[in-house]
Amino acid sequence: MAIEEPKYDVIASDGAFEIRRYAPMLIAETFVEGDMDEASNKGFRLIADFIFGNNQAPGSDQKSKIAMTAPVTIEPQSAKIAMTAPVTVQPESDQDKLAAIKRWRIHFVMPSGYTLANTPKPNNTAVKLREVPAQYFAVHRYSWINTQARVQEKTDETLQWVRQKSLQAIGAPQLSRYDPPWTLPMFKRNEIMVEIAKP
Numbered sequence: 001m002a003i004e005e006p007k008y009d010v011i012a013s014d015g016a017f018e019i020r021r022y023a024p025m026l027i028a029e030t031f032v033e034g035d036m037d038e039a040s041n042k043g044f045r046l047i048a049d050f051i052f053g054n055n056q057a058p059g060s061d062q063k064s065k066i067a068m069t070a071p072v073t074i075e076p077q078s079a080k081i082a083m084t085a086p087v088t089v090q091p092e093s094d095q096d097k098l099a100a101i102k103r104w105r106i107h108f109v110m111p112s113g114y115t116l117a118n119t120p121k122p123n124n125t126a127v128k129l130r131e132v133p134a135q136y137f138a139v140h141r142y143s144w145i146n147t148q149a150r151v152q153e154k155t156d157e158t159l160q161w162v163r164q165k166s167l168q169a170i171g172a173p174q175l176s177r178y179d180p181p182w183t184l185p186m187f188k189r190n191e192i193m194v195e196i197a198k199p
Contacts, residue, residue, distance in 0.1 A: 002071045005178075006109045011136070011199060017140045017161050019199055025099050026114055029107035031077065036098055036148050036175075039057050040074050043106025047072070050127045051108065054119035064120040067111050068151030071176035071191070076101035136199060138162045138169070140192040144185045151175055151192070158192040 011019040028050055032042040058159045076098065080100040097125065110119060110129075119129055140158040162169050171194060178189040 004067065004111050005071070005169060007112070008056060014161075016141050017158070018141070019167070019196070020137050020139055022135050022137060024115065024134050026110040026119065027107045027130055027132055027133050028110060028122065028127055029105055029130060031103060031105050033103055035102070036074065036104070036151065039104035039106065043074065043104065044072055044181055046126055047106060047108045050122045050124065054123045056123060057120045058118055066114075068103045069111055070178040073107050073174050073176045073189050073193070075107070075172050075174040077103040077105055077172075098148050098155070125190065136196050137193045138165075138167055138196050142190050143188050144190075145188065146175065146177065154192045156189075158194055162194055162196065168197040169194050170197050
């Protein structure tokens with residue numbers, strides 16, 4: 001059975017790079033401390049706990065299992081942030097190396113049939129639901145295993161492409177992973193996504 005993914009339109013394509021316009025979506029998110037791998041594991045466990053039943057369905061005492069979607073996304077959060085509209089955070093230039101980041105936002109897109117009104121509420125206050133408006137992203141697709149060095153390399157490539165195309169980055173680079181851990185490295189689907197102003 002296919003796993004649902006967020007809806008988007010491809011505005012432009014250039015090899016492994018794309019400019020996409022994402023439709024509005026509802027996300028479950030949490031903020032965690034640690035290096036990239038620690039944060040990924042902690043954040044995924046918190047969100048998985050929510051979607052697998054640690055929640056309360058609206059208007060009842062029942063728990064509800066929520067279908068898994070892809071991807072699960074991790075975004076660095078800096079101690080020093082520059083705000084952009086509406087709710088994007090972006091590391092300052094001295095904090096754009098992944099090794100320096102110790103706080104992360106992990107998020108999961110809710111299946112398309114959910115709204116704030118009908119989505120089960122997380123029992124764990126560390127998990128929040130948030131509506132995200134339509135957004136544009138520069139996206140770099142690649143495969144293989146995500147070591148910190150590889151993610152940094154792909155992030156640098158993405159930001160360089162954004163500059164070359166004279167796009168305006170308005171968000172921190174995000175790592176989106178689409179496959180379960182047991183997927184063979186050559187088949188893993190990963191993306192670095194950078195929110196950009198409307199091109």
